Amino acid sequence: MQLDSKIPKGDLADKWTNYKSKVKLVSPANKRRIEVIVIGSGLAGASAAASMAEMGYKVKCFCFQDSPRRAHSIAAQGGINAAKNYQNDGDSVFRLFYDTIKGGDFRSREANVHRLAEVSASIIDQCVAQGVPFAREYGGLLANRSFGGVQVSRTFYASGQTGQQLLLGAYSALSRQIGKGQVEMFNRHEMLDVVMIDGKARGIISRELITGKIDRHFGHAVVLASGGYGNVFFLSTNAMGSNVTAAWKAHKRGALMANPCFTQIHPTCIPVAGEHQSKLTLMSESLRNDGRVWVPKKKEDCNKDPRQIKEEDRDYYLERIYPAFGNLVPRDVASRAAKYMVDEGRGVGKTGVAVYLDFSDAIKRLGKHVIEERYSNLFEMYQRITDENPYEQPMRIYPAVHYTMGGLWVDYELSTNIPGLYAIGEANFSDHGANRLGASALMQGLADGYFVLPYTIGNYLANEIRVDAIPTTHVAFDEAEKKVKDRIAKLLSIQGNQTVDHFHKKLGKIMWDKCGMSRHGDGLRQAQKEIAQLREEFWSDVYIPGTDAEFNPELEKAGRVADFLELGELMVLDALTREESCGGHFREEFRTAEGEADRRDDLFTFVSAWNHTGVGQEAELVKEELEFNNVELKVRSYK
Numbered sequence: 001m002q003l004d005s006k007i008p009k010g011d012l013a014d015k016w017t018n019y020k021s022k023v024k025l026v027s028p029a030n031k032r033r034i035e036v037i038v039i040g041s042g043l044a045g046a047s048a049a050a051s052m053a054e055m056g057y058k059v060k061c062f063c064f065q066d067s068p069r070r071a072h073s074i075a076a077q078g079g080i081n082a083a084k085n086y087q088n089d090g091d092s093v094f095r096l097f098y099d100t101i102k103g104g105d106f107r108s109r110e111a112n113v114h115r116l117a118e119v120s121a122s123i124i125d126q127c128v129a130q131g132v133p134f135a136r137e138y139g140g141l142l143a144n145r146s147f148g149g150v151q152v153s154r155t156f157y158a159s160g161q162t163g164q165q166l167l168l169g170a171y172s173a174l175s176r177q178i179g180k181g182q183v184e185m186f187n188r189h190e191m192l193d194v195v196m197i198d199g200k201a202r203g204i205i206s207r208e209l210i211t212g213k214i215d216r217h218f219g220h221a222v223v224l225a226s227g228g229y230g231n232v233f234f235l236s237t238n239a240m241g242s243n244v245t246a247a248w249k250a251h252k253r254g255a256l257m258a259n260p261c262f263t264q265i266h267p268t269c270i271p272v273a274g275e276h277q278s279k280l281t282l283m284s285e286s287l288r289n290d291g292r293v294w295v296p297k298k299k300e301d302c303n304k305d306p307r308q309i310k311e312e313d314r315d316y317y318l319e320r321i322y323p324a325f326g327n328l329v330p331r332d333v334a335s336r337a338a339k340y341m342v343d344e345g346r347g348v349g350k351t352g353v354a355v356y357l358d359f360s361d362a363i364k365r366l367g368k369h370v371i372e373e374r375y376s377n378l379f380e381m382y383q384r385i386t387d388e389n390p391y392e393q394p395m396r397i398y399p400a401v402h403y404t405m406g407g408l409w410v411d412y413e414l415s416t417n418i419p420g421l422y423a424i425g426e427a428n429f430s431d432h433g434a435n436r437l438g439a440s441a442l443m444q445g446l447a448d449g450y451f452v453l454p455y456t457i458g459n460y461l462a463n464e465i466r467v468d469a470i471p472t473t474h475v476a477f478d479e480a481e482k483k484v485k486d487r488i489a490k491l492l493s494i495q496g497n498q499t500v501d502h503f504h505k506k507l508g509k510i511m512w513d514k515c516g517m518s519r520h521g522d523g524l525r526q527a528q529k530e531i532a533q534l535r536e537e538f539w540s541d542v543y544i545p546g547t548d549a550e551f552n553p554e555l556e557k558a559g560r561v562a563d564f565l566e567l568g569e570l571m572v573l574d575a576l577t578r579e580e581s582c583g584g585h586f587r588e589e590f591r592t593a594e595g596e597a598d599r600r601d602d603l604f605t606f607v608s609a610w611n612h613t614g615v616g617q618e619a620e621l622v623k624e625e626l627e628f629n630n631v632e633l634k635v636r637s638y639k
Contacts (some may be wrong), residue, residue: 003256003624006411007111012630013093016115019412020455024462025529031056034461035469037219039191039246041068043163043170043442045087045225050173053182055454057461060217061174062186062206064241064556072227072239073445076163077284077378079145079155080127080442082120083549087144091152093117101631103330104405104433105583105599107259109607110432110630111412113383119451120443124156126450130169133158141625145289145374147438149330149638156340160284160378163555164242166442170449189215190556191246192484193223194253194421200550201250201421205480207488212549214481216472218463221457222394222421224250228404228426230263232564232571233516236401236506237269240362243560244567247408247427255416256622258409258429260567264436264516264584266402267334269384271354278501280400281385282320285438286379288327290362290371291395293318293334295346295355302348306356306394317341326533331408331569332435332584332597333638335399339517340595342398349396356394363391369512375600399517403441405432405584406574409609409624413456414448420464422457424448434583455625488548491558500557503538506566507531507561515572520588524576531572532616535565548551570610577621580604592635601633 008015026034035055038049041063049061083096095115101108124142128134134156135143140605144153156167177183188209195203195216205220229244230236251257268288270281296302301309317337319326329337338355341347348354363371368391372379379390386396408416408423410430415422425445432440510530514523538561546552560564581590581597582604590598607624 001622003409003417003609003622004411005109006413007109008412012110012114015111016118021454024277024459025460026458026465026607028056030465032058032405033465034058034220035218036457037217037222038062038225039204039223040225040227040425040427040496041065041174042071042073042225042227043167043445044427044449045223046167046170046174046426047446048223048225048453049179049183049485050170051450051454052457053177053180059177059183060186060219060234061183062189062191064188064190064209066187068174068185068187069167071167071241073167073442074164075237075239075282075605076442077160077282078147079157079162079439080123080166080207080446081147081154081155081439082124082156082443083117084121084124085143087153091154092524095152096120096154098631099150099580100437101433102636103437104435105597105636106433106605106628106633107262107626108431108433109626110628115452116444116447119447121442121452123446126446127166127169130172132165132169135159142277145286146328146468147285148288148328149325149437150328151325154287157286160286160375163442166446170446178288191226191249193249193480195476195480196418197470197474202470203472203477205477205484210247210551212547212552214484216477216481218275218470218472220461220467221422223422223424223457224408224427225424226427228281228407229567230401230404232568233401233511235272235277235280235512237266237280240279243563245560245563246343247423248563248567250408250416250418250421253418253613255418255421256409257406257570258566258607258609259406259434259574260571260610261515261578261585262405262434262583263516263571264403264405265399266333267331267399268357268397269400269402270382271349271351271396271398278445281381282400282402283382283395283397285331287357287375287378287395290366290374291327291357291359292316292361293327293338293355293357295348296340299345302352304347306358315346315386322638329422329638330435330437332586335517336595338399340391341513354396354398357397358394359390360394364452377438389401400628401512401516402438405429405434405436407418409607413459414453415456415460420460422453428501434585439454487559488555490549491542491555492544493541494542494544495502495585496543498541498543500542500544500554500561503534504557504561504564505540506534507565510534511568511571515575518586518588519575521576524572527572528569528576531565531568533570538562566615573619574610576606578604594616597636599635605633
């Protein structure tokens with residue numbers, strides 16, 4: 001299989017402008033005849049649905065939540081990047097492009113990343129026009145703060161609830177189109193298959209989660225904006241409903257899954273407290289602007305009250321190891337450093353699996369009122385969860401699964417290798433390489449939805465204007481619906497002895513221990529065997545109460561965990577195949593003398609795109625070679 005990334009010719013800075021000038025267009029009259037399906041209503045999905053509806057397309061938008069306002073985008077805290085250089089500190093489109101390429105450890109596509117940097121400034125203008133209440137300086141200008149992996153302040157924010165405010169802006173645009181009748185919204189619906197006709201995506205099969213009714217929907221194109229798959233680890237910062245099902249169904253229909261092992265571990269999360277937990281809570285990376293990360297120098301001090309440990313007995317290890325960036329090194333670097341401290345026996349807290357994030361210096365320097373203004377909701381959330389006051393004592397933090405850089409393979413137009421099937425936001429792989437810089441997820445989601453897909457999808461739909469709506473009585477819809485119903489019936493018929501969560505937790509432990517913050521070939525090979533065995537146990541011993549003709553959350557979870565089991569096998573295969581360390585993919589066999597990632601550019605400068613060959617069968621690897629003509633491939637240094 002040959003991959004065509006469709007990168008426009010010409011200079012990097014001119015590619016997007018030239019593409020927009022020459023792309024095929026769909027006339028206003030023809031747009032009214034075209035139907036587009038959008039799966040997901042987070043920042044990427046809501047912005048894409050609203051934008052395409054505003055352009056005149058008929059849009060159907062689906063979400064499994066009771067409202068688009070509950071999409072997981074709402075959980076993003078710290079901010080959104082844009083190259084506006086408001087701080088006059090040397091920022092530019094090229095610097096944002098370079099920081100993103102470097103932060104991803106040189107494993108992303110130059111053209112896509114540069115386009116992202118180009119449109120970033122327009123995102124802020126769009127959101128301000130929508131009324132998003134970004135923080136402002138005393139004089140009224142929009143404020144910025146720093147995030148990891150950069151030396152400029154380019155992150156726009158709304159206290160510690162930036163995702164919520166941006167989502168409300170996108171939701172208002174979506175609601176306007178719903179009110180106009182341009183968008184038909186389907187809440188509490190889950191996509192369970194893609195319908196293929198003559199090699200093109202022509203619709204979906206969905207299930208109404210309240211009644212269990214199976215529905216058929218036609219679309220001239222299908223856009224997946226269904227988020228990431230971090231919940232394959234069970235414990236993550238993702239909402240508990242976040243899943244891989246929509247993307248995985250597309251993968252099993254022939255869409256390639258790219259770089260699935262590239263998982264981001266966020267360094268600033270509230271540590272695991274016990275076996276009872278079902279998810280983890282993120283503490284925004286923005287806290288590292290003013291908080292200092294440290295552990296005791298002496299192991300015997302680890303059980304002391306941190307306020308009683310003298311300054312000279314504290315190891316501010318990020319500032320010591322990475323003086324140029326200090327506490328604002330990229331997430332993968334900060335996460336590994338925290339792991340090293342814990343592995344040395346210098347972890348803190350009851351479990352010993354945590355480090356401190358301390359605001360005492362910032363409070364002395366700036367005053368408590370300034371810290372409250374910047375982070376009050378985050379501090380309140382921390383205190384409610386831990387019953388500790390972070391104004392008076394350091395926070396305890398530790399890395400946790402947060403984001404997935406892998407996803408469905410897409411070309412420059414955000415199209416998968418299946419004609420008519422697009423993937424945007426976290427559902428695709430395209431912009432972040434092996435590690436995402438903080439505050440770039442919101443940027444990518446809104447860039448794809450507002451400013452990229454509305455252009456690129458027209459290049460495909462211009463050739464579809466003669467295609468009338470295909471009746472959902474077509475045999476392809478019959479076959480897809482039967483496949484969905486047969487799988488549901490099979491799940492319900494097992495009536496085994498173990499809950500869905502039992503299997504999900506076991507999978508999560510395998511993934512975290514053997515394909516998590518660090519990986520080793522031996523552990524990965526063991527994980528392959530363990531996941532395959534666990535998948536067989538699931539399909540013979542899972543117990544799902546109730547029926548399919550009612551609201552049945554256990555049935556929903558079962559379908560998603562079944563997909564996670566198959567995805568887990570692919571993630572492990574991808575990690576095993578990539579015999580190097582880069583970004584969040586850290587193979588213990590491939591590290592420098594200083595313990596940093598040892599990239600092997602001569603062998604692995606490619607996107608690993610996997611073709612599904614059957615459950616339990618080894619997937620076929622298809623490579624997209626990456627070319628770097630505008631940046632120099634070199635070892636990342638934050639020292």
